[in-house]
Amino acid sequence: MSTTITDLNYLKIVLETALLTAQEPLTVAQLKKLFTEDIKSALLTELLEDIRLSWRGRGIELVKLASGWRFRARAEFTPYLARLNPEKPPRYSRAVMETLAIIAYKQPVTRGDIEAIRGVSVATSVMQTLLERGWIEVIGHKDVPGRPWLYATTRKFLDDLGFVSLKDLPPLADLGTLVVPESTPQEVGRNPADETSPLDDEADNLLPVAE
Structure with a gap:
């Protein structure tokens, strides 16, 4: 079937x-590949x-996330x-959540x-948990002796929280409840030695980073 860009409903x-x-x-760039015509990004965004x-008002909504547009069930x-699907998502340890924050x-x-912020060493299992979950990634090396890895959050992290950018991050105290439902019993990346490192003293200094 042949169609033109004037057939907006189609x-x-x-x-x-x-x-x-x-x-x-x-x-939007991926969606443009659906069409042989040269459809402008502005028009596609308007159609979306x-x-x-x-x-x-329906059970499914179209949302814009960090990685693009998708349909999802309303909360x-x-x-x-x-x-x-009664299987519960894993509950992450305090050490994992503090590190993510x-x-x-x-x-x-x-x-x-x-x-330095947590006041205790960060277990390799904690970093591995966040890397495997796809919430953080290595983005480079710090220009200091030893050139340690630099970590940052991913688009998947924003997608899973339903955000478009880092500017949408909630107050620090609310981050854990968004990532981990309180009803989930299983803890991942838990190390009892990591549970004694409160982040409260740093909370006022941890502000969202502009992209």
């Missing part, structure tokens, strides 16, 4: 189909906003969906920077 159907069947968020409005319906609000940081 273009929106194509966009909806791609987004509903995609496993990951799609950027129209689609978002047309789904308002108020997740308790119903959880009954189809430091990286999120002070990035880029080295492991030594994290240890």
Whole structure:
């Protein structure tokens, strides 16, 4: 079937189909590949906003995340969906959450920077947990003797929290409840020796970093 860029309703159907069947968020640049015509990014963004409005009030919503656009279930319906998959997500230890918070609000940081703030050493298992979860990544080396790795949060971290950029990060005290539901019993990356390192003294200094 032949279509032109003036057939906006058809273009929106194509966009909806791609987004509903995609496993990951799609950027505007990726969505442009759906069409042979040279469709401007501004027009696609306008169509995406129209689609978002047309789904308002339904159980599924179109959202813009750090990695692109995607459909997802509205938060108020997740308790119903959880009954189809009763397996609980893992609960992360305080050491993991404190380390994640430091990286999120002070990035880029080295492991030594994290240890200086927490006041205790950071276990390798803690860093590995965050790396495997896809929430942090190595972005380079600090220009000091030894050239330690610099860590920063990823787009997946923002996607999982439902944010577009680091500017959307909540107050530090709320970060843990967003990442880990209180009802999840299993703890990952837990080391009893790490549980005695409160972050409270640093909370006022950990502010979101502008992108």
